[in-house]
Amino acid sequence: MEKVREKVNLRVFYPFILFLIFGLEGCGSEASEKTYRPESVTTNSQMKLFGEEEAILTAPPLVPPPVGNRPAKKLYMEMEIIEKEAEMADGVTYMYWTFGGSVPGSFIRTRVGDLVEFKIKNHPDNKLPHNIDLHAVTGQGGGAEASFVAPGQEKTFSFKVINPGLYVYHCATAPVGMHVANGMYGLILVEPAGGLPPVDKEFYVMQGDFYTEGKYGQTGLQPFSMQKAIDENPDYVVFNGSVNGLSGDNAITAKVGESIRIFFGNGGPNLASSFHVIGEIFDKVYVEGGSQTNTNVQTTLVPAGGSAILEFVADVPSNLVLVDHSIFRAFNKGALGILAVSGEENPAVFAGEIMEGIYQPEGSVIQTMPQSEMELTAPKDLSQEEQIAAGKKLYMQACFACHQTDGQGVPNAFPPLADADYLNADPERAIDVLLNGLSGEITVNGKNYNSIMPAQQLTNEEVANVLTYVYHSWGNIGTVISPEMVKSRRK
Template sequence: MYKYDVWTFNDSVPGPFIRARVGDIIELNLTNRDETGNPHNIDCHAFEGPGGGAALTTADLNQTKTARFRLLYPGLFVYHCAAAPVPVHIANGMYGLIYVQPEYDTLSSVDKEFYIMQSEFYHEPPEKLENGKLSDKVKFSYPRALDETANVVVFNGKESALSRDAPLKASTGDRIRIYFGNAGPNLISSFHIIGGIFEKLYRDGDVVSPPGRFVQTTIVPPGGATIVDMKMLVPGTYTILDHAIFRLDKCLVGYLNVSGKARPDIYASIEPPAPCVGCKLHP
């Protein structure tokens, strides 16, 4: 894979996971340290008011903007940069999630929580260097983004964020919760975990309505989010993916490694398991 200069909130893609409660007032300080001279801001889907706060927070290089927002509604919401051109700022990595708890939290307690965002990158072919070799770095492609032909689709901002670099980990008996968002900027996600069932599904980040029960796959549009709860019963590796499954070959895969004692009462065979050699889905 190639190197790519991402744009970030707080030096990470996605930006920080923010947790607050209905009725809280958030004081947001945004300092722009982008030496390219691009202005930046925050459009938070949890903020009520024009632009989701974008006009109040637009900052030029070395400028700090401060704004305050009262949180009126509970749920899981996307935030992103909305400086022009908006889709370019999102495509380059400026997004994150905020969870606004209801006044009285409606979610049951869990053993572990995880934060995942899906997004796409669009880039030009690598440039040819003076030595005749191709550069190992690529640049953003507006035409490819406009055509919605992603080069790479990833979890948490890079190819191996949830696979080789940092797979998720749990133990049998754990109840886990995943806060999942789709930054897009273009593609709908069919979020799925192979071998797992979403015991509870808070569709569209709605934590007030009764959750869906025992769901296999959930649709999350660009700019949308969802919360899923699972109970891990059987040890092994569970594959995290978008069930638009050819995206696997565009780097969209992650793993949840579950340790613990075998459960032959649930999952067993006469012959030992034989994983597919070289398979990205069943490592």
Template sequence: MFETTRRRALQALGVGGAAAAAGCTVRAPTADAEKQRDRVEQQSTPSVDRIAADPTDIPEPIDRSEPAEVDVTLRPEEVTAEIEPGVTFDYMTYNGQVPGPMIRVRKGDTVNLTFENPSNNALPHNVDFHAAAGPGGGAEATMTAPGETAHLRFKATYPGAYIYHCAVPNLDMHISAGMFGIILVEPEEGMPSVDHELYLGQHEIYTDGQPGQEGTHSFDMAAMKREDPTYVVMNGEKYAMTPSVHGSAATVSTGDTARVYFVTGGPNLTSSFHPIGNVWEEFWPQGSLTTEPQTHIQTSPVAPGSTCIATMTFPVPGNFKLVDHALSRVARRGCLAIVTAEGEERPDVFDPDPQSGEGGTASA
């Protein structure tokens, strides 16, 4: 049954072989784009109210000392949502959100994946886990046509935060449309305790419109080939995690510590990840947990297909902006999340108005 399912999916793609299943074969990109364009013409109003993943919706830290079997279900869902008010786009997602759900396991655990491609989808999909030690990260094993279900079993043999993403031949289009996420493999000793954990993902969206141009935007293959995105966003929408859209990524208290799990889906642009008004107190490049963290990092590159883990503290209250320090992406294309810290002012640490005499001693 599995081989039949895989062959049917490959036939639906019009390609063959393991390399194609793993997204390593280049073909004319028109088929997926035309199918998506047809969906845009049929459905110009949102089918979901929100595409942005809740950055606080993270599985609890693992509290066990022995390996276990962990059941995971991923559904590639093709949905229409707003990138910003008045601008609709056809997304491809895992479980209806961008980034896809964060998966949390422990080194030595066995992941039992059920991959369900709904019958109302237009396209084949699959998933490549960078945490899986096996051909294509499971891409060939999970290649499914609409209406098909596949199963994958793998052991998490190395700790760290790893991207997972769609890996069909037009993988760049599918990732750009939202098909990526993080699987966290905790080390056997677990993760240090923090007050908050957050989950954010950055990617580019290539459309045939301009930022803010109201109406339905179709995917633009030519813009993607030029690496000229319309939007660069965190969690799927322009300024999604800000008070004016879906609320801050988190509200914390001064003195708290937050750990951020961050993934760059891409498919093309490297993020220069930076917390405005702060630094990364601890920073694990590439999501690697087998080395000591870097400390007091202002800005660090997170390449497409990679992750980082970073902690930050909040000595004073205010809005702390998490951005790509390629700042035109923030000002023009939507790449911003905000963490709001509440608490007492600390003029000995930061005084925004020293001349008032209320927050400190004014100089003569």
């Protein structure tokens, strides 16, 4: 009887089992017919081309002209890979590997549907093979496999840009991290049909972290440190390839009322960037360089190998300070730039100081800076030229973060040293400030500053050297400060 019941039960369940097998298979077929296929595949990849042209590539901070309303075209572009020694910081050089001779590499501007014929050339004097991986490219390695090229050789490959957005490109030759860490990265923009909305000024900025055998500021040609890179412990975090990549003579400029767009990328290879502009709010941020936008943003997080498009209007005249708001990177590793905005004041937006007073609930104690980990030393009995050179090195290691490489200071925070009446009026007072610190309000070149200058733990020779450098820079009076003068002012 049990065997009979088993056969009966199986007969009952056979139809159900068959339904599960064949019914679900049918559902799967129907589902596969409805598989989502994005517009980039169904439309943009098949977009018709109208004409052809040579693409314009630009070195940072410049950007090629907008694509505007033009149709999709065939674009021809060439990029040369160059390995070259260049300045990382004052007195510090580095062997950069570059796309187009700059760090970051040349800016590439396209529109969705363009067909790109890309020629990549590896200069004969280079030592290593390289290639290019463009995040905007849908294909093997983003084009890396098709573009692998030895020194003295060139390759041409082709791709269609089918996804609008701002994308990073970089070298993907092993060891990939080393090639990226040596500066091999850049941005490629794919504008949507009809282009981006017009603005008055556009700039190209990329952050990168660099790893050197020597400490920050150690002079001479600095080799790459693989161990520091693996440990993710950079000596330099910079914009556009160097400590001065966006400051001093390399500062970018705009006028009050101009609309500004920054194409910002992070080459890495390791660190994310907390990108911020001191003194402005981003009116619009294209999040991660894509189509989604956010408004009224103070700081935007950009991962290594990522990007963002930032838009705002320069509302008042000021030196807007571009920083990675992981703030020690800005003031101690170089991630700092200047957007100098000129024009008429706008009291409705910023009225400046309207009242002054003294508030000292904890007394007027001057802070003392600890001895620098860099253990800066200065030789004695230097000539004036040697003293200026030694003082410049010390300034770039200990002073530039607050007073800037060009001595202009930080508006409303730290006073300028350039052509500074407060400084030039009394050299002995300047010595006292370095030795003993300074707090409270001072007036420099007609503007009031109220902050704290910590006492510096420097030798007599170091104080003399750095002040001599400052007095011989930026239009100051050329006074020579001797170690004996410093010694006489010590209390």
